[in-house]
Amino acid sequence: MKNFEELRKKLKKTNEKKILTLVCAEEEDALEAVCIASKEKLIFPILIGCKKKIENIILEKELNFDFEILNETDKKKSVLNAIKLVKEGKTDIIMKGLIQTDIFLAAIVKNVSGIKRNHILSHIALIEAKSKNKIYLISDGGIIPTPSIEQKIEIIRNSINFAKKLDINIPKIALLSASESINPKILSSIESAYIAQMKWNDAIVEGPISIDLAISKKYCIVKEWKGRIRGDADILITPDIISGNILGKWATLTNNGEIAGIVEGAQVPIVLTSRASSINEKLNSIMLACGVSNEK
C-alpha cells in the first residue's frame, strides 16, 4: 500500500457499522475520535467509565453523536466489563481510553478469563513513509519489552495474520539488525538467522538485515545484496520494544506521514493509542480496527 488514502479506500469496502467499546472513556481526544468515526458511520460506540466525566467532556467539546454509556468508575472493572462484552459477542472492537496500558492489558491477556485468540498479543504500527510512497508495518514497539525467540516467532505470525487482512498475501518480512551479518555479540542477530531459516509458507522472512537493505533498492545494488528482500520489505520486525518504539515515533514526528496502530492476537482488534497520540492517529486506528474486524 502506498499511502493512507489508499488504505482508507480499501477499508471502506466493509459497509457495516462496528460496535466499538471505549474503556475508561473519560479521555477528550479519544472521545473526539470516536465521535468522528461514529458520524462517519464506521462505528456505534459503547462508552465505559465515569458517566459524569464523560458527559461533561461531551458537553464541553460539543460532541454530537449517538452512544451507549456504562457507568463504571473503577478502572479495572471497566476493562472486565469490556471483556464480558467481547465474550458475549456484543462488541467488535475495544479501545483503550484513560487507563494505563499495563492495567488495561493485564486482564485481556489472562489465559482463561482473558480474550487472547493467538499465543501472544503484539502491537503493529502502520507508518506512511511519504518519500518512499509506501506504508510499512512495524512490530513490536508497544507491548513486549524483550521478546524471547518464541515470542518473536509469534510476533511475526501475528504480523502475517494482520497483513493478510490488508490483502498483503505473501508479505516480505525483514528481521532488523545493525547489519546483515550474524554477530555473536548481538543475540538478536543469531535469533533472526534461526527464525529466517524456519519454514514460512505464507511469507518471505529474512534476517538479520539492516534497514537500508530492507527499504532501499539502491543500497541493495551498491552492497550487491543477493537476498529475497531487496529494499521492498512490507513488515519491519524490530528486535525489541525500544527499537520499534523509536522507529515508529521518529517516523511519525519527522515524516509528516500518517500513522495508525493496533493490537493483534485478541478475539477482537484492540485500539491502543497513547494519550499523546493525535486525534487523527486515533481515528486512523479506529478505521483500521473496523477494516480488519471479522464480518458478522
Add this chain to the structure above:
Amino acid sequence: MKNFEELRKKLKKTNEKKILTLVCAEEEDALEAVCIASKEKLIFPILIGCKKKIENIILEKELNFDFEILNETDKKKSVLNAIKLVKEGKTDIIMKGLIQTDIFLAAIVKNVSGIKRNHILSHIALIEAKSKNKIYLISDGGIIPTPSIEQKIEIIRNSINFAKKLDINIPKIALLSASESINPKILSSIESAYIAQMKWNDAIVEGPISIDLAISKKYCIVKEWKGRIRGDADILITPDIISGNILGKWATLTNNGEIAGIVEGAQVPIVLTSRASSINEKLNSIMLACGVSNEK
C-alpha cells in the same frame, strides 16, 4: 544547529587545510568525496592502498586533484601505516576506504599500539531532521553492539566532547527508551535511570525517556512532562547499536535530510562511512572531521 547549511558555515571558520589519510583507498565514492574536499581546499589527501587500482579509478572517473600515494596491497598493513602517520603527527584525519569495519578498527583500538585517546571509540551520527529544523546527534549506532553501563557512560562522555567542538556547550542528552518509566523487564531503562542521576556538570542528561518527549514539545505538554528536556534534546543516546543504526538509517532514507558520521575517541577524528553511503554523506563527514580536528 538548524541544518547542514549552518553546520557548513560554522565549520568553514577554520581555514587551514587538514591532512586526511584514506585507508584502502581503492573505493570509488570515497575517492570522489576526497577529490571534492581536496578541490574545496579542505584537505590534502594521503591515499594508502593498491596504487594500481587507485590510479585506475582516478583515471576512469577523471578525478583531478593533488595527493600523495602509499602503495600497500595488504589491508591490515594499510591500517598500520595510517596509525603510524597519526603517531608521527603526519595526518589530522583518517578515513576508512574499502576495508571491513571490524578489521579497520581492530588495530586502532589496541591499547598500546593503537591510537585511542578516550576510554572507548564511539560513533556519532549527525542527522538533519528537516521538519524539525534541527540537527540531532545520535550515538552509538555504529561501533559497540551491546554497551555495558560503563561503556554507555563513555559513549555519553564522547558525545559531550564532540558536541563542545560544535559549540553545543551544555548539550541536552536523552537516554532513549520505550517510555519514561523504569521497567524492570528492560535493563537499559534501569541503567538509564542510574546514569541520569550521576553528576554531569557539562550536560543535561535525562532518561529513560521516550523519543517523543525528547524531540516534541507538543508531546511534553500533552503528557505533562516535568523533565528538563522538553522536546529539545540535542543528543539522542540509544540503548544499543541496533536501535541507533535503525534510527540513523531510517532518518537518512526517508527524511531527505543530510547526514554525516564520525568516530570520536581516537587521537584524530575518524571518518567511517559505509560503502553504500552517498558521496554527499562522505563529503559531509570529511567536512565535519576537518571542523573538529585539532588546530595545529
